[in-house]
Amino acid sequence: MQAEPTHTSTPPRSDVLVVGGGPAGLHAAFYAGWRGLSVRLLEARGELGGQLMALYPDKTVYDAPGRPQTRAADLVRALEDQLAPLGVDVRTGEVARTLEPDGEGGWVVSTDQRSYEAGAVILAAGLGALLPREARVPGVEAHPDVRTDLPDPAELAGKRVLVVGGVPQATRAALELADAGAEVTLTHRRAGFRGETGELARLEELRSNGRVRVFAPAVLQGLTPQGAELTVNGESVHIPADTILVLNGYLPDLSPLQGWPLEWDGEYVPDGQGGETSLPGVYVVGDLARSGKDFKLLSLAFAQAAIAANHAAHHVRPDLKVRPGHSSERGGYPVGGEERAPSR
Ligand SMILES: Cc1cc2nc3c(=O)[nH]c(=O)nc-3n(C[C@H](O)[C@H](O)[C@H](O)COP(=O)(O)OP(=O)(O)OC[C@H]3O[C@@H](n4cnc5c(N)ncnc54)[C@H](O)[C@@H]3O)c2cc1C
Known part of the structure; x- marks a missing residue:
């Protein structure tokens, strides 16, 4: 409306x-x-x-x-x-x-x-x-803070943020949030992420030094009031998150x-x-x-x-x-x- x-x-x-x-x-x-x-x-x-x-x-x-x-x-x-x-x-x-x-x-x-x-x-x-495309993930209404666009990263400083998506905006969001001091987990159903070459290299660097946790490929089973449930290599993984960004393009x-x-x-x-x-x-x-x-x-x-x-x-x-x-x-x-x- x-x-x-x-x-x-x-x-x-x-x-x-x-x-x-x-x-x-x-x-x-x-x-x-x-x-x-x-x-x-x-x-x-x-x-x-x-x-x-x-x-x-x-x-x-x-x-x-x-x-x-x-x-x-x-x-x-x-x-x-x-x-x-x-x-x-x-x-x-x-x-x-x-x-x-x-x-x-x-x-x-x-x-x-x-x-x-x-x-x-x-x-x-x-x-x-x-x-932004709607956040079409199972149990979306269960979590209190699901967003479809990146806010000012400073707003999420110190928060646990789960970024869902493989589009360039998801890569950029993970980097900007990590730089702003958020505790970032990035997940996508496929193995790769899109982004500029430098951004992808930086993502790899942050992943290897543990500043961004990456689960890909992973299946997002659903959101809970506390975060999200993923299946990674057949195993269930619970991701606690204060904010969930579902970035699926525009x-x-x-x-x-x-x-x-x-x-x-x-x-x-x-x-x-x-x-x-x-x-x-x-x-x-x-x-x-x-x-x-x-x-x-x-x-x-x-x-x-x-x-x-x-x-x-x-x-x-x-x-x-x-x-x-x-x-x-x-x-x-x-x-x-x-x-x-x-x-x-
Ligand atoms: C995958 C892809 C690859 C492409 N590759 C090439 C290429 O190699 N070479 C080439 O020449 N062209 C390419 N194009 C085409 C090119 O991107 C478009 O022709 C160009 O973006 C058109 O520019 P525009 O400013 O008219 O529209 P857009 O780029 O669509 O920009 C319009 C803007 O207006 C905003 N807007 C719309 N409505 C409102 C509103 N009511 N209020 C406020 N804002 C509003 C939108 O959010 C958007 O940001 C490609 C397109 C795609 C999708």
Whole structure:
């Protein structure tokens, strides 16, 4: 059920609001910031990077522009680094749920936490909000603290934490929790874990020096109020745990956006040449844009992001041309906002 937004505070209006922190959203935010606009970005997950971080952080990408071979996670870091000097207000862990006109030519986007006003909105929501899969383990209701996403590791310092799963997030969670001082056990039904090479090497190091207990392959028989019962090599093993993290990856959910007063074409939003949707000042880029439905690629997402951000710039600040000119002629980031002025 959709929660009612609780308007705890109203942050200042931004020129542009980007919904989605995947590659398309990160590059759109960069370009709008580069044009000197004030930019806010909302991301449903606790981290940026979209599908690259949620679904394949450890895989090598060969066709990202200018990066002959790059791990998906490294590409996301590079996009974040490029964005960092521009002062974009990045809000992770917030799902955009409603879009309404603000009565002054702009838009109000609301999340469960608060509402945000903006002169233009760039929808970069990809396949939908990448939300954690349900914890489908026997006896899940028996344990008082079962979670499906890693909280701030410091919150679990000193606690006994059982991490269940073989996805890259499970490997990373085990490492981060061990570093934060939790007593970590990691288990998976198969023998191997996924993750970046360095993370897997570190996991092996922590396993061999006893800082992380690893049971894999193991069958999770069920949760109890005190922890979990595993079967390992035919033997029952009881794992006492204060917190159980069941990390099984993410599933995309478009439903928070599908009630928006936009034209839809199935799971796509139709886009014009500048990325415009059927609503003035609302643009769509990346995997969600219908024009790229046969090319769900990073190259296209970056191009769409640049085009839409520059159209959005002209929309909120008609004195700015759509054409951005060449960055190489400009000699530096617009720190302090050389083209920046309030949009109203
Ligand atoms: C396994 C795999 C391998 C791939 N390999 C390649 C490759 O080698 N080369 C290549 O070019 N492409 C590859 N792709 C495709 C590429 O990852 C996508 O085209 C790209 O991620 C699209 O970027 P995006 O920003 O549009 O969407 P996404 O990456 O899906 O990001 C969208 C973000 O928006 C967030 N979001 C959605 N709804 C909301 C909401 N309501 N509120 C707040 N946030 C929201 C989501 O949580 C997500 O983080 C691969 C895809 C997969 C799954």
